[in-house]
Amino acid sequence: MKIYGIVAIVFALTMLGILVGSVVSTSIPAWTQTQVRLDVTVPDDETPNYRSLVNDSLVAAFPQAERDRAALRRFTGILSNGAQFWLRDELQASGAAPGSTVSIWLPVSDPFEQLYEGVISPSTPENRRPLNDQQIADFQSLQQQDRIRSVFDWGLITNADSRFPELAGLKGGLIGSAFLMLVCLCVSVPVGVGAAVYLEEFAPKNKFTDFIEINVNNLAAVPSIVFGLLGLALFLGFLGMPRSAPLVGGLVLAIMTLPTIIITTRAALKAVPPSIREAARGIGASEMQVIAQHVLPLALPGILTGVIIGLAQAIGETAPLLLIGMNAFVTSAPTSMLEASTTLPTQIYIWFDSPERGFVARTSAAICVLLIVLSVMNLFAIVLRRRFERRW
Numbered sequence: 001m002k003i004y005g006i007v008a009i010v011f012a013l014t015m016l017g018i019l020v021g022s023v024v025s026t027s028i029p030a031w032t033q034t035q036v037r038l039d040v041t042v043p044d045d046e047t048p049n050y051r052s053l054v055n056d057s058l059v060a061a062f063p064q065a066e067r068d069r070a071a072l073r074r075f076t077g078i079l080s081n082g083a084q085f086w087l088r089d090e091l092q093a094s095g096a097a098p099g100s101t102v103s104i105w106l107p108v109s110d111p112f113e114q115l116y117e118g119v120i121s122p123s124t125p126e127n128r129r130p131l132n133d134q135q136i137a138d139f140q141s142l143q144q145q146d147r148i149r150s151v152f153d154w155g156l157i158t159n160a161d162s163r164f165p166e167l168a169g170l171k172g173g174l175i176g177s178a179f180l181m182l183v184c185l186c187v188s189v190p191v192g193v194g195a196a197v198y199l200e201e202f203a204p205k206n207k208f209t210d211f212i213e214i215n216v217n218n219l220a221a222v223p224s225i226v227f228g229l230l231g232l233a234l235f236l237g238f239l240g241m242p243r244s245a246p247l248v249g250g251l252v253l254a255i256m257t258l259p260t261i262i263i264t265t266r267a268a269l270k271a272v273p274p275s276i277r278e279a280a281r282g283i284g285a286s287e288m289q290v291i292a293q294h295v296l297p298l299a300l301p302g303i304l305t306g307v308i309i310g311l312a313q314a315i316g317e318t319a320p321l322l323l324i325g326m327n328a329f330v331t332s333a334p335t336s337m338l339e340a341s342t343t344l345p346t347q348i349y350i351w352f353d354s355p356e357r358g359f360v361a362r363t364s365a366a367i368c369v370l371l372i373v374l375s376v377m378n379l380f381a382i383v384l385r386r387r388f389e390r391r392w
Contacts, residue, residue, distance in 0.1 A: 020371070023364050023367050023368060023371075024364070024368060026360065026361060026364035027361055027364035027365035027367070027368050028361070029113075029114075029117045029119065029358075029361040030153065030156060030361035030362045030364065030365035031152060031153055031156065031365060032117075032150045032151065032152060032153055033107055033113070033150065033151055033152075033153035033155065033166065034107070034108045034112065034113040034116045034117070034148065034149075034150050034166075035105040035106060035107055035108065035148070035149055035150075035151060036078060036079065036105070036106055036107075036108050036142055036147050036148055037103050037104070037105050037106075037146075037147045037148075037149070038054070038057040038058065038060075038061060038103070038104055038106060038147075039057060039060060039061070039101050039102070039103055040053060040057045040087065040091070040101065040102055040103075040104050041056070041057075041099065041100070041101050042091060042096045042097065042098050042099060042100050042101070042102060043098065044098040044099065050084040050085070050087050050088045051084045053084075053087060054076070054079065054083055054084050054087055054106070055072065055076060057104075058072065058075045058076060058079075059072065061075075061142075061145075061147070062075050062138075074134065074135060074138060075138060077109060077135070078108055078109065078112050078135075078138065078139060078142070079106055079107070079108060079109060080106070080107040080108060080109050080110075080164060080166050080167060081109070081164050081167075082107070082162070082164060082166075082167045083106040083107060086106050086107060087104055087106060090104045090105075090106075091104070105149065105151075107166050107167065108148075108166070109164070109166065110164065110165045110166050110356060110357070110358035111130045111131050112131070112135075112139055113165075113166055113358065114130075114357060114358065115131060115136065115139060116139075116148065116150065117150075119357070122136050155167065155169050156169050156170060156362070156365060157169060157170055157171065157174070157369075158171055159171055160172040160330065160331055160332050160333050161173075161329060161330060161331055161342065161347065161350070162331065163329075164356075165354075165356050165357075165358025165359050165361075165362055166358060168351070168359070168362055170344065170347060170366055170369060171333045172330050172331075172332065172333045172334065172341060172342055172347070173342050173343055173344045173346070173347035173366070174333075174344065174369075175333045175334055175341070176246055176249075176326070176333075176334055176341035176342050176343045177315055177343040177344050177373075179246035179247075179250065179334065179337050179341065180246045180249045180250045180253065180314075180315070180343055181250070181311055181314070181315055182250065182337075183246060183247055183249075183250020183251060183253075183254065183337060184250045184251075184253045184254045184257060184311060184314050185307075185311060187250065187251060187254035188253075188254040188255075188257045188258055188261055188307075188310065188311075189261065189307055191254075191258060192257070192258045192260075192261030192262050192265060192307075192310075193261065193265050193303060193307075195258075195262050196261070196262045196263075196265035196266045196269065197265070197269065197291060197296070199212065199213065199216075199262070199266060200265075200266045200269045200270065201269065201287075201291055201295070202287075216259050216262050216263065217259070217263065219258070219259040220259035220260055220263060223319075224256055224317050224319050224320050225319040225320060225323065227252055227253075227255055227256040227320045228252060228319055228320030228321070228322065228323035228324060229323060230252070230255065231248060231249075231251065231252035231255070231320060231323065231324050232323045232324055235248045235251055235252070235324070236248065236324060236325075242338050242340075243324065243325040243340070244324070244325040244326050244328045244330075244340040244341060244342075245337060245338050245339065245340065245341065246326075246334065246337045246339075246341050246343075247337040247338055248324050249320075249321050249324060249326050249341075249343065250337070252320050252321070252324060253314040253317060253320065253321075254314075256314060256317070256320065257310040257311065257313065257314050260306065260309065260310040260313065261306055261307055261310050263306075264302060264303070264305065264306025264307075264309070264310070265299070265302070265303050265306055267302060267306075268299035268300075268301070268302025268303050268306065269295060269299050271299065271302060272295050272298045272299050276294050276295065276298060277290050277294070277295060280293070280294045300388050301384060301385045301387075301388040302385075304381065304384045304385070304388070305381045305384065305385050308377055308378070308380060308381035308384070309378070309381060311377065312374050312377040312378060312381075315343075315344070315345075315370075315373065315374065315377070316345055316370065316374060317345060318345040318346055318348075318349055321343060321345065321346050322346065322349070325340075326341065326342055326343060326346050327342065327346045327349055327350055328340050328342065329350065330342055344366060344369065344370045344373070345370065347366055348363055348366045348367055348370065351363040351366060
């Protein structure tokens with residue numbers, strides 16, 4: 001049995017290592033951004049046309065583009081579609097005087113980023129890659145001029161979603177998940193702990209309470225998509241609440257998390273020795289004082305652990321959120337719980353379903369971020385348990 005246990009642990013750790021390793025290795029390109037340097041003359045106009053400014057800078061770098069419109073279009077395709085907005089922000093942040101020339105690093109489009117990172121190989125036949133030989137030659141000429149670099153992509157965290165992989169970020173999903181967890185926490189914890197305390201300490205033992213206990217245990221095993229159907233019918237259909245809002249998603253996940261919190265809280269309450277209750281009653285404490293001042297503080301480690309594990313399970317759910325519309329394409333981070341939003345799991349689903357090749361790495365990077373969040377929550381649960389744990 002000892003050998004069997006060791007083999008089982010080694011097998012589980014090996015599979016976990018393969019899973020995490022494959023996700024991390026696939027996500028590596030998403031953590032960097034490929035940029036091209038252009039020398040830009042700061043315009044005198046207060047409201048310049050930044051697209052024209054980008055084109056003028058390309059013509060300055062490639063004089064042949066001024067005489068050949070096809071070449072200009074080809075060179076323009078090297079830059080991301082958001083380069084003009086990136087240029088606007090960089091010029092405003094630089095504070096350069098009008099008429100001066102500054103070097104600005106602008107993001108390249110996804111195919112050229114794939115080329116620079118080695119995902120697209122120039123040796124591949126031309127009809128099997130998105131870039132032709134001339135486009136690759138143009139990009140290589142920029143490399144020879146030291147105009148190409150790769151930097152850490154903070155936009156993966158600070159940008160909202162975009163249809164262009166090189167500009168897409170997780171800000172909307174992170175803020176949406178935070179709103180979602182706040183609603184879930186504020187609803188599920190008071191209701192779940194209160195229900196557990198009543199069932200364990202005050203409820204009479206009869207057929208009705210047995211019926212409730214059976215249903216609570218059954219609800220803990222119900223597929224999460226069923227709770228999504230409940231939220232769709234109750235919150236959206238009957239109550240008319242806003243679709244895709246974190247408030248609705250939080251309520252759905254709160255209902256889904258309730259059985260877990262109730263079960264773990266009851267187990268924590270049962271773990272408190274009966275002698276604690278008897279001693280408190282013996283010195284004249286009321287039943288409410290026994291529960292509030294003696295039993296609950298001693299059961300707190302188990303309760304907190306159950307709550308955090310329940311929330312960690314909720315933050316990784318996708319199916320119930322898809323049914324209430326939280327897979328919408330949202331290009332800005334929400335500022336309230338009633339605005340349309342996405343979450344980390346639904347953002348992963350959206351990117352995985354996108355046809356652009358650059359979203360493959362972005363999807364893996366989003367999974368890494370979600371795994372980090374879940375690991376932090378579980379680590380927090382372990383720390384709380386060890387901090388408040390009492391041994392009898």
